[in-house]
Amino acid sequence: MKRLVIAFLLLLFALCQTSYTHAAAVKKISSGKIFIDTTKVELKKFNAKALDKFRTDKNFNYNGEAVGTPSLWDRFWKWVGQLISGLFKDIPFSGTILKYLALALAIAGLVFIILKSLGLDPIQLWRPNAKKTDVPYSESLENIHEIDFDAEIEKAVSQHNFRLAVRLLYLKCLKQLSDKNLINWQINKTNETYLYELTDPTQKQTFKLLTHQFEYVWYGNFAINGEAFTSINLLFQNFKKQLP
């Protein structure tokens, strides 16, 4: 209760004070005495030279307009700008299109710079399935589909180059398997891969034997004479008969 009384008294005092101040102000104006300021006003001017200096300073040219005589480079870019504007002059909203085009190019450029600085290849990032991209094969020096095997084998045998003859026999065998779609011939596939591709157990077994002979001669550098070649040649002829 005591607090309420104190609060009421304070509020009353504040209201009385405001009423008194307002009444004093009204009394002062109503007296009619107005004092006029007669001090001489001196108009200050900017330094014209300093202003000209600032105007010629490129750093203060916020409008981007050329100051003084434009250079050859500026005139070239002005000409380019006019040329582009000329191209779009008949198109409605060309100014807006140009503006957004420039904005898009700027954003694209910024993204490109950021990605490059991060060590990423922007073109690769947008390429679909970049991980699974097939690696191009190096060009084969020898295409089994272009060799005249019979003639080449005959030539090698006549020169007693039985090693080469066995190699040609094996390549001919691969061609035959490829022609019959039993294997998918590729220059990067090993003999073991072709062996896995064959599904017929008999063919697989015989091809394994032929591969074995070829590898001993071609990779193992085993000496081969006419007699051994005849035996190997017979194995290849028999295999040919097994093919459908």
Place this chain on the structure above:
Amino acid sequence: MEGEIFEQRTDLSKLNNAVEQIKATLAKIIVGQQDSIDLLIAGILADGHILIEGVPGVAKTLTAKLLAKSIDAQYSRIQFTPDLMPSDILGTSVFNPKTTEFEFKHGPIFGNIILIDEINRAPAKTQSALFEVMEERQLTMDGKTYKMQEPFTVLATQNPVEHEGTYRLPEAQLDRFLFKIEVQYPSLDEEIAIITQQHQQKTTDQLKEITPVLSGADIVSLRRQVLSLHVEDKLLVYVAKLIHESRNNKSLFLGGSPRASLAIVNASKAIAAIKGRDFVTPDDIIHVAAPVLRHRIMLTPDKEMEGVTPDDVIAQLVQKIEIPR
């Protein structure tokens, strides 16, 4: 088949018998992991150091221990920890008050088969202590050089780098490992076999049952035989092209080193010998390409972000090069 047309040129019977015995010894305890075991044996025969990587609990250490125990040579084990110092591995000079001279106290690296467990738990400072000894099979300390006794092979295990408390090994050290063998989880059947085998086991110490099948001298002799195997010139060119391609591949930040070329040739010789041949074929080279290269090459950041693995890139490299035929 060979006997029918071609006469046998190299007697690989001792090597093949030894390989079969080691495989049989390991098969007593290890279930599956045939490819890893083949590569481990090939690595030993090719005189290389081997890094075995796998998640915890796939028997990396056990396999390495079994392999080491199957060879009758001085075996030493070092458990790598973050506070390990180079001198803890190599040894240190200790002052002898009686002679008033410093004496070199040999560290655990002095042995024939060194098993370094959890190699990537130690920081680069400790790893660098292994550089000289792994490559040159010698150790220089206080101006004196100590030669390692033959055979000298480091078998190291590590968890994948993404795991807690591990460091990436320095490239210079990784390059010194012939193979990085990745041990995968067993298949369901293999897992059942592991549990059954463990359940039926009567002894707790499995290693006690292991008896050595080869001596250190045998290993040295077999290594010389492997080294003498035939490799056609065109296959050497094939290996060079493969490595050269890795240096120009856009997916790679770091390609294979000349040491990688040599490693492929040596390792493919060992694989050929295990298969009973005294010459190398392109299949042998392709067989070892991934374990030889996967820890030596470094992918570009964008390829890593795409989730490409070193093995993917190695497969691409192999596809790019024409098989000499």
